[in-house]
Amino acid sequence: MKRLTSFCASLAIVLTLVAAAQAELKLPAMFTSGGVLQQGIAVPVWGTADAGADVSVAFAGQKKTAKAGSDGKWVVKLDALKKNAKGDTITITSGDSKIEVKDVLVGEVWFCSGQSNMEWTVGGSIVPKQFKEKIDSLSMIRHIKVPHVKAGKPAADFRGAWQSCSSKTIRGFTAVGAFFAYQIQKELDTPVGLIGCNWGGTRIEPWIPTAGYASVKELDAKKLRDKSSMNNGMVAAVQPYAIAGALWYQGESNGNEGESYYLKKKALVQGWRSTWGQGDFPFYFVQLANFQGPNANPAGGGGWSKLREAQLKAIRNIPKTGMAVITDIGAARNIHPRNKFDVGRRLALWALANDYGKKDLVYSGPLYKSLKVDGGKARLSFDHVGGGLLAAKKSSEQSIDPPKPVEKLGGFAIAGADKKWVWATAVVDGKDIVVSSPEVKKPVAVRYGYSMNPVKANLYNKEGLPASPFRTDDW
Numbered sequence: 001m002k003r004l005t006s007f008c009a010s011l012a013i014v015l016t017l018v019a020a021a022q023a024e025l026k027l028p029a030m031f032t033s034g035g036v037l038q039q040g041i042a043v044p045v046w047g048t049a050d051a052g053a054d055v056s057v058a059f060a061g062q063k064k065t066a067k068a069g070s071d072g073k074w075v076v077k078l079d080a081l082k083k084n085a086k087g088d089t090i091t092i093t094s095g096d097s098k099i100e101v102k103d104v105l106v107g108e109v110w111f112c113s114g115q116s117n118m119e120w121t122v123g124g125s126i127v128p129k130q131f132k133e134k135i136d137s138l139s140m141i142r143h144i145k146v147p148h149v150k151a152g153k154p155a156a157d158f159r160g161a162w163q164s165c166s167s168k169t170i171r172g173f174t175a176v177g178a179f180f181a182y183q184i185q186k187e188l189d190t191p192v193g194l195i196g197c198n199w200g201g202t203r204i205e206p207w208i209p210t211a212g213y214a215s216v217k218e219l220d221a222k223k224l225r226d227k228s229s230m231n232n233g234m235v236a237a238v239q240p241y242a243i244a245g246a247l248w249y250q251g252e253s254n255g256n257e258g259e260s261y262y263l264k265k266k267a268l269v270q271g272w273r274s275t276w277g278q279g280d281f282p283f284y285f286v287q288l289a290n291f292q293g294p295n296a297n298p299a300g301g302g303g304w305s306k307l308r309e310a311q312l313k314a315i316r317n318i319p320k321t322g323m324a325v326i327t328d329i330g331a332a333r334n335i336h337p338r339n340k341f342d343v344g345r346r347l348a349l350w351a352l353a354n355d356y357g358k359k360d361l362v363y364s365g366p367l368y369k370s371l372k373v374d375g376g377k378a379r380l381s382f383d384h385v386g387g388g389l390l391a392a393k394k395s396s397e398q399s400i401d402p403p404k405p406v407e408k409l410g411g412f413a414i415a416g417a418d419k420k421w422v423w424a425t426a427v428v429d430g431k432d433i434v435v436s437s438p439e440v441k442k443p444v445a446v447r448y449g450y451s452m453n454p455v456k457a458n459l460y461n462k463e464g465l466p467a468s469p470f471r472t473d474d475w
Helices: 001-022 175-186 210-215 230-237 258-277 307-318 341-352
Strands: 036-039 043-048 054-059 062-067 073-078 082-093 097-114 141-145 192-198 245-249 282-284 321-324 367-374 377-381 389-393 412-415 421-423 425-429 430-434 445-448 459-460
Touching: 043 054, 043 082, 043 282, 054 073, 097 175, 141 175, 175 192, 175 245, 175 341, 192 230, 192 445, 210 258, 230 258, 245 341, 258 282, 258 307, 258 341, 282 341, 321 341, 367 445, 377 445, 389 425, 412 430
Parallel strands: 036 097, 097 192, 097 245, 141 192, 245 282, 282 321
Antiparallel strands: 043 073, 054 062, 054 082, 082 097, 367 377, 377 430, 389 459, 412 421, 412 445, 425 430
């Protein structure tokens, strides 16, 4: 009897192992009907099947084959695809099993991540007339949302499905992503896929993969709580889906940081690029908007000023990154600016100029470059001057209209070697700004918009893009 019991137990274990090794032909949520595949690069397609089974994937005249491993997992790579706005079917077969993924477009796919301002939907945003009128003709814009999940190890899949843009679905799309896609689709006449992988109120640490922490020696990941949990539960479930790049809007939950946020941003970018296995794809992000009350102290330095400085440092030191400045559209009492149209448009300018061949496009507002002291005045030079510098102002933070010129520049402070800051007069002089104050005979440093809510800051280029806040000192 004991031998029979032992035999039955052994047989049960063997049957369990056999059953575990056998998996029905299955695709992850990224490969549901109505999706968008990335054009111009190799495109991974993956899933599960019976262990050792042969699998074939047919799409756009290509046929690729693979053999499922002992764990049932398989992957193929389609050769670079050409743009297709009409839709085609991916056919996956293995033995007697077949899956058809229909209405699949080929165009540009962007990964939209961060906290609540990226998760914020079109339904809660200001929707301009020109967008409203075209919603039902924007079916080439598609969106898939990744649910909120934390995990201790990388997830293989999630529950979700692609949606096509229409008046019935658009309200649930990420607003920043949707307005970004609108600009890209309008300029390039191409399908755009948006992967909404975001979670309100989150810090940056859980989004960073282990490989990202390992790539930045200055970070001691052991001291960080909740690290990599959302990368594991959400981002990993999307990878290695082929993308054009990533859009990122986050920082409010790390708002008391400075240099440490820069290091974490570096770890995030390098980590995602490493784990995606797709090289240095573009990473464009949003600098934090103005928020809460203004600071009457010309020295500034409170609230999010140092975090914005860290974001500015990121675009100067991390390759293929870009930053949309939005300190002109925030609201003192609302951490979620409703004008997401300008945010998406300004991000799209970076992509159009740097990735899509629009070389003559002015895609950034003025970024501080250098300071030269001449007598009692400080002369500031900038990159991204565009057609020229000017003082301007939007009619309101909710307005999507371009800013209108005003008489005087504001938001500049100046100090001498004594480090005593005073508000300064600033004037446009050619492509430079000249800053001075009768209270500072020998200026040493200048600050601009260096506070939580820099309401006086109003420097733009003539293309209507605002200058990033900055300081020339390291005090």
